[in-house]
Structure formats: structure tokens, C-alpha cells
Amino acid sequence: MATTAFKGNPVHTSGELPPVGSQAPDFTLVGVDLDDVSLSSFGGQRVVLNIFPSLDTSTCARSVRKFNELAADLDNTTVVCISKDLPFAANRFCTTEGIENVITGSAFRSHAFAKDYGVRMSDGPLEGLFARSVVVVDEKGKVLYAEFAPEISEEPDYDAALAVLG
Structure with a gap:
């Protein structure tokens, strides 16, 4: 179990992120079109996983906007924005915000992603989300970067995450 914080209060997660150098666990999430979104479907590409509580929070929305902006300049890289938000909500958000450079994946159908990546908050006001x-995976599925944000209510360290991509 890892520890992060929400507004300065400790929050525990269901596990640990996959360690740098390990093989990233495959996953199956639900895209806005209700089709599967899986890590293996991006074979041969680098993948940035932007994982967060909900698009209905300002910080999460900002992170999707920022990764959308950054993704436009990333070669051979796909950014997948992952939460438990329903695909309909993600589609509405992306359409309204003009988000076109990232893919959203919803974990509403399965608990496997949360288990394999250790990201489910097990206590605190957002328990269950x-x-x-952020996890960055290379073309062969190896984890290059993995970090829980120290504070859930703040944006991730974009520079550190993308620095591993060169």
C-alpha cells in the first residue's frame, strides 16, 4: 500500500504502482465509444497513463487539458486518461473541451485495473476512486516512470513524467 494525501491528510491506496523497469500490466478499460481500451492495443507505442479521481473535479479536468496539449507534440506516444467516470461523462467532457489528442478509459466495469496498478484509494473522502x-510505458511495455502525486488535489509533475520520453 502506498500513501498520498488529500488536502494534507494521509490517504492510502490499495497497493503500489508497477515499479520502474517492470512489465506494465495489461488492462482493459472502456472507451467513449464503449469499445475496449487496452494497453496491448498500443503495441509499439509509448503510453502515458494519466490516472485520476474524476473529470468532475477542477484539478483532474486541468490534467486532462494539459496532457491533451502536451500529447500533440509527443511522437509515437499515446496518452490514456483513466478514471472511474462513465464513458458518457468522459465523452461529454472531451467534446465540450475540444480534447482530441488523448484517449479516455473508464474502469467502471472492472476492478482489475485498480488492483493491478494499486491506485484505488482505500480511505479518505474519495475512497474508492x-x-x-502517472505511469509511463515504453514501446515494449516496460515501465519508465511511475509516481503517485504527493497531493491528490494538485496536478501531477508533467515535466518529470515526460522527461523519461526524451
């Missing part, structure tokens, strides 16, 4: 974190 995902802790803010």
Missing part, C-alpha cells in the same frame, strides 16, 4: 498518478 483512483489516486492521482
Whole structure:
């Protein structure tokens, strides 16, 4: 179990992020079109996983906007924004905000992603949702970067996450 914070109060997660150097666990999430979104479907590409509690919070919305902006300049890289938000809500958000450079994935159908990536908050006011974190995976599925944000109510460290991509 990892520890992060929400507004300065400790929050525990259901596990740990996959360690740097390990093989990233495959996953199956639900895209806005209700089709599967899986890590293996991006074979041969680098993948940035932007994991967060909900698009209905200002910080999470800002992180999706920022990764959308950054993704436009990333070669051979897909950014997947992951939460438990329903695909309909993600589609509405992306359409309204003009988000076109990232893919959203909802974990509403399965608990496997939360278990395999250790991101489910096990206490605190957002218990059950995902802790803010970023995982970067290379073309062969190896984890290059993995970090829980120290404070869930703050944006992730974009520079540190993307620095591993060169």
C-alpha cells in the first residue's frame, strides 16, 4: 500500500504502482465509444497513463487539458486518461473541451485495473476512486516512470513524467 494525501491528510491506496523497469500490466478499460481500451492495443507505442479521481473535479479536468496539449507534440506516444467516470461523462467532457489528442478509459466495469496498478484509494473522502498518478510505458511495455502525486488535489509533475520520453 502506498500513501498520498488529500488536502494534507494521509490517504492510502490499495497497493503500489508497477515499479520502474517492470512489465506494465495489461488492462482493459472502456472507451467513449464503449469499445475496449487496452494497453496491448498500443503495441509499439509509448503510453502515458494519466490516472485520476474524476473529470468532475477542477484539478483532474486541468490534467486532462494539459496532457491533451502536451500529447500533440509527443511522437509515437499515446496518452490514456483513466478514471472511474462513465464513458458518457468522459465523452461529454472531451467534446465540450475540444480534447482530441488523448484517449479516455473508464474502469467502471472492472476492478482489475485498480488492483493491478494499486491506485484505488482505500480511505479518505474519495475512497474508492483512483489516486492521482502517472505511469509511463515504453514501446515494449516496460515501465519508465511511475509516481503517485504527493497531493491528490494538485496536478501531477508533467515535466518529470515526460522527461523519461526524451
